[in-house]
Amino acid sequence: MLVNFFASLIRWSKSNQSSVFRSNQVAYSLFIAFFAILMAAPAKAARLESWRFNASQNQLEITTDAGVQPKAQLVSDPTRLVIDLPGIVLGRPVINEALSGTVRSMRIGQFDRDTTRIVIELAPGYTLEPSQIKFRGISDRRWLIKLPTPQLASTSTPAVVAVPQSPTPSRLNDSELAAIESVELNGSSNQLMIQANKPIRYSSRWDRSLAAYRIEISPAQLGKSVKGPELGAGSPISRIKLRQENSQTVAVLVHPATGVQLGQMNQPSQQLVTLQIQRARLLQSVNTASNTVSNTASPRVMPVFNPAMATTQVPRSPNGRLLVIIDPGHGGPDPGAIGINGLQEKGIVLDIGTQVAVSLQRQGIQALLTRADDRDLGLEPRVQMAEQSNATVFVSIHANSISLSRPDISGLETYYYDSGLGLAKTIHQNVLQLTGVGDRGVRKARFYVLRKTSMPSVLVEVGFVTGRDDASRLSNSAYRTQMADAIARGILQYLQQAARL
Numbered sequence: 001m002l003v004n005f006f007a008s009l010i011r012w013s014k015s016n017q018s019s020v021f022r023s024n025q026v027a028y029s030l031f032i033a034f035f036a037i038l039m040a041a042p043a044k045a046a047r048l049e050s051w052r053f054n055a056s057q058n059q060l061e062i063t064t065d066a067g068v069q070p071k072a073q074l075v076s077d078p079t080r081l082v083i084d085l086p087g088i089v090l091g092r093p094v095i096n097e098a099l100s101g102t103v104r105s106m107r108i109g110q111f112d113r114d115t116t117r118i119v120i121e122l123a124p125g126y127t128l129e130p131s132q133i134k135f136r137g138i139s140d141r142r143w144l145i146k147l148p149t150p151q152l153a154s155t156s157t158p159a160v161v162a163v164p165q166s167p168t169p170s171r172l173n174d175s176e177l178a179a180i181e182s183v184e185l186n187g188s189s190n191q192l193m194i195q196a197n198k199p200i201r202y203s204s205r206w207d208r209s210l211a212a213y214r215i216e217i218s219p220a221q222l223g224k225s226v227k228g229p230e231l232g233a234g235s236p237i238s239r240i241k242l243r244q245e246n247s248q249t250v251a252v253l254v255h256p257a258t259g260v261q262l263g264q265m266n267q268p269s270q271q272l273v274t275l276q277i278q279r280a281r282l283l284q285s286v287n288t289a290s291n292t293v294s295n296t297a298s299p300r301v302m303p304v305f306n307p308a309m310a311t312t313q314v315p316r317s318p319n320g321r322l323l324v325i326i327d328p329g330h331g332g333p334d335p336g337a338i339g340i341n342g343l344q345e346k347g348i349v350l351d352i353g354t355q356v357a358v359s360l361q362r363q364g365i366q367a368l369l370t371r372a373d374d375r376d377l378g379l380e381p382r383v384q385m386a387e388q389s390n391a392t393v394f395v396s397i398h399a400n401s402i403s404l405s406r407p408d409i410s411g412l413e414t415y416y417y418d419s420g421l422g423l424a425k426t427i428h429q430n431v432l433q434l435t436g437v438g439d440r441g442v443r444k445a446r447f448y449v450l451r452k453t454s455m456p457s458v459l460v461e462v463g464f465v466t467g468r469d470d471a472s473r474l475s476n477s478a479y480r481t482q483m484a485d486a487i488a489r490g491i492l493q494y495l496q497q498a499a500r501l
């Protein structure tokens with residue numbers, strides 16, 4: 001197995017040691033505060049599959065279900081090797097393994113939304129010779145990290161140390177690789193089908209940097225004549241890219257069309273991988289079952305109205321008919337703000353937004369949700385939906401946050417831009433009256449969804465998930481219903497006033 005190291009410099013000089021140390025302390029508090037994110041991480045994110053620290057050999061072995069390029073640094077007091085796995089979601093609470101001897105413990109946690117962090121800590125007074133830390137990539141998803149025997153720290157610390165990175169995946173003969181023979185869209189089954197001539201494995205996740213759904217197939221190469229599917233005007237996929245990611249991994253990057261939801265991946269046979277594709281449906285039925293927001297689980301899917309919009313599917317507001325767009329913020333891999341006890345903005349605002357829509361609908365006002373489930377939705381499609389449907393008003397619903405160290409800050413803020421002032425005031429007043437939430441004012445702000453919508457639009461920050469008062473109330477479903485009713489009443493009042501003018 002071939003190993004190739006690239007050196008990356010780690011500063012460990014005396015002069016900046018304390019700043020490295022401090023920033024790491026900050027990192028740790030974030031890591032503890034944010035580990036709750038991992039509980040709601042998308043099922044499709046790449047995962048840390050296994051890890052094992054072999055104390056007799058001072059060797060850590062990790063396996064991920066997609067390729068990863070670890071990053072490592074050595075931090076002092078006590079000495080610890082910090083290994084970050086970008087693009088990897090741990091999917092469980094912090095793991096803390098006590099070890100005996102000079103390597104004292106190993107911790108694994110979610111450092112940020114898509115980075116898993118492993119920390120190997122030495123007993124006090126011991127250190128590692130950084131140049132002797134060996135990273136070995138068995139493949140791009142399996143790594144061995146071999147530590148040298150810890151030494152008692154001397155008074156002098158090395159000024160600059162190199163930590164090796166980046167593997168060359170072990171090579172298979174071309175004859176062992178599967179060839180991807182076709183990537184096709186099956187219209188009748190609504191599936192993307194990836195066919196190979198030999199057994200393959202796959203992993204998949206949202207690639208945030210490319211705004212695409214990434215399917216990685218291995219061990220495989222792209223067949224010579226293989227092209228992606230023909231994508232017509234009405235295709236549920238707007239773009240698809242096939243590329244050879246490394247010597248034995250093919251990546252299929254899928255950009256779904258607006259309003260299209262990607263579903264389950266399946267492997268019906270060893271040589272076939274499929275991805276379910278669902279067009280957003282326009283649903284008339286209103287499900288008013290009470291929704292729960294837990295700190296850990298994704299909110300229940302409540303398909304109330306058309307969650308998104310292919311151009312032809314958006315019901316246009318007929319002459320004189322009012323149409324309200326309700327826009328619950330964030331969703332999918334983006335949890336929004338994270339507050340006390342891991343309370344997540346995306347679940348709260350989905351529940352409230354859904355109830356606002358239901359409430360308006362009951363009162364004869366047509367309402368559309370930009371998202372009706374826990375999905376990833378950018379800002380642009382939210383605005384597009386409002387514009388294409390010729391909406392009367394647009395109401396975005398968010399929850400606020402400040403530092404977890406400021407639980408004293410709670411309250412309602414309603415934002416507008418341009419023509420939304422009247423709507424903002426009316427909603428704000430109603431919410432203050434009906435919920436008793438603290439008043440942090442009606443404010444003007446250049447938020448994208450406010451600037452880019454041509455109808456009166458507002459953004460309601462229903463409360464602070466980091467605020468002691470707001471967090472406890474927003475965790476309560478009866479309070480969320482109260483909040484939703486208040487927002488709906490404000491919208492109705494505004495529409496009635498506007499109609500009289």
Ligand SMILES: [Zn+2]
Binds near residue numbers: 329330336345398
């Ligand atoms: Zn938000």
